[in-house]
Amino acid sequence: MNNPVNEAPEVMVNQExxxxxxxxxxxxxxxxxxxxxxxxKWAHSHPRVRAQTGALENVLLNACVLVRRSMTGVAAQVVxxxxxxxxxxxxxxxxxxxxxxxxxxxxxxxxxxxxxxxVGIGPLHLPVPRPLGDVKGPVKPxxxxxxxxxxxxxxxxxxxxxxxDPELGMELDIFLPAAPPLGxxxxxxxxxALKHILxxxxxxxxxxxxxxxxxxxxxxxxxxxxxxQALQSFVDEEGRYDAVVSDYNLPDFSGIELLKKIRQLxxxxxxxxxxxxxxxxxxxxxxxxxxxxxxxxxxxxxxxxTALRGLLDAGPTTQPSSFTEWSSL
Numbered sequence: 001m002n003n004p005v006n007e008a009p010e011v012m013v014n015q016e017x018x019x020x021x022x023x024x025x026x027x028x029x030x031x032x033x034x035x036x037x038x039x040x041k042w043a044h045s046h047p048r049v050r051a052q053t054g055a056l057e058n059v060l061l062n063a064c065v066l067v068r069r070s071m072t073g074v075a076a077q078v079v080x081x082x083x084x085x086x087x088x089x090x091x092x093x094x095x096x097x098x099x100x101x102x103x104x105x106x107x108x109x110x111x112x113x114x115x116x117x118x119v120g121i122g123p124l125h126l127p128v129p130r131p132l133g134d135v136k137g138p139v140k141p142x143x144x145x146x147x148x149x150x151x152x153x154x155x156x157x158x159x160x161x162x163x164x165d166p167e168l169g170m171e172l173d174i175f176l177p178a179a180p181p182l183g184x185x186x187x188x189x190x191x192x193a194l195k196h197i198l199x200x201x202x203x204x205x206x207x208x209x210x211x212x213x214x215x216x217x218x219x220x221x222x223x224x225x226x227x228x229q230a231l232q233s234f235v236d237e238e239g240r241y242d243a244v245v246s247d248y249n250l251p252d253f254s255g256i257e258l259l260k261k262i263r264q265l266x267x268x269x270x271x272x273x274x275x276x277x278x279x280x281x282x283x284x285x286x287x288x289x290x291x292x293x294x295x296x297x298x299x300x301x302x303x304x305x306t307a308l309r310g311l312l313d314a315g316p317t318t319q320p321s322s323f324t325e326w327s328s329l
Contacts, residue, residue, distance in 0.1 A: 010052035012156075014216050016180045017047040017109060024060035025080065025128045027051060029035075032078075032130075038064065039125040041081040046086075047109045048179040050212060053155055056176075062144040063113050063160075063172050071171035077116035079125065085110040106209065106301050107178040108158075114171040157209070167256065168229040175185070177209075178199075180216050180302050194220040194326055197310050200246040200258065201237050201274075209301065217305035227258040234262055241269070242312055245304070247297070248275035248282065259289050270311050272304075 021040075029038050040309050049056065068078055085108045110120070146151070146162065153160050158176040197219050207223040214221040222241075224230040227250045234241060244262055246255040255273050262269055272293045273286040286294045292311050297302060 012052055014048060014182060015053065015074075017049045017051075020049070020051065020053060020057050021060065021082070021218055024064070026131060027057075027061050028068075028078075030131050032053065032068070034130070036068075036076055036078070036079040037209075038099045038122060038128045040128060041079075041122075042294060043124075044082050044084040044109060047082070047084070047121040048181065049156070050179045050216075051176075051178055051228065054245045055152050058142050058147055058157065060111075062149055063111075063174070064190055065143075066146060066149070067113050067115060067170050067246050070164065071117070072169055077121060079112075079116055079119045079121065080111040081114075081119070083110045083112070084108070087190050090209070092184045100287060103205045104212075108140060108175045109178050111174040111176070115169050118171055136150065141306050142223075146283070169308070180213055180217055181306060182218075190267050193309075196220045196222070197241040197308065198230055198234060198241040198244045198252065199223045200225070200227055200244070200255070202226065202247065202249075206247075211306075213301045213306075216304060217302075217309070219305070219308065227255070228252045231258060231261055234265065243270040243272065244313065245306060245308070247271040248273055255286055256289060259286065259291055261296065262326050270308075272311075274304075 025038060025040060032038065034141075054243060063079055064080065071078070086106075136231050150160050153176070156176055160173060160175075161171070161173040163171040180317065197214055199207065199214075199227055201210070201223070202225045207225065210221050211221055222233065224233065225248070230244070230246070234244070244258075246258050248255040250258070255275075259271050259273065262271065267290070270292045271290065273282070273291050274294060274295050274297050275282060276297045278294055278296045283294045293307055295307065
């Protein structure tokens, strides 16, 4: 096993997942004897991930190796299935402040790595062909322990659940955040800078997530955990922000109060209120104070990007805007 201690760490890149998956499966297939197969089922259209390419490829390869080593009995196939999953209100805790399972609401790519004793093989499961030749020499994966594999997946903002049975072998259930398609840059009226979004949420994971997703969609974003910090930034950088997106429940004062204060400074600013629980009372209060949109935090962030693009392309508005449903559901 090589130890790349002197290599610079890979950067996270928004990229297509299919090439990473294909290389990992081909490498794994080359390790298997002829009598064993690896089959895959792909139920996700054009997924993208923000990933360290080599690290994620090695994680997939090692995950398959771990499952292969656990196989017992007559199982003759390693099975890898790729699905799309959307975390929504089903996983939102009742207090709407924390998320069950530690995963923010968004689209995820779910990989189930198992074997043919656990999973029935159907016509949609396709075999990974054995390489016809190996011009690069034998496959030498950087071997990972299960703990190392879990750590790398956590670095990619994902989770892995391990199920093990002495008779059925191991199954790995992996969730990785799906990255949005790279959007065209949305520039300000002068054409000199990206549209700048001020985002406020005391949930650190959501701030980090928004800090990744909005730039991919063509925006600039600044994130704060407290309304008072965001308000001070808005004052200090007069005219810097094109839109404000705020959680309703904040530690110091509410998103509605922040909306009132900011509109006193800049009445035409585009303001979006987000909340884990949206009802008619919240909508009435927000729209009554001039919010452009009230959005549930259980919606996918791709939809927030779409809504912001529509609002900022069309110019500031104080009228309620409709919110598109997930096109893939």
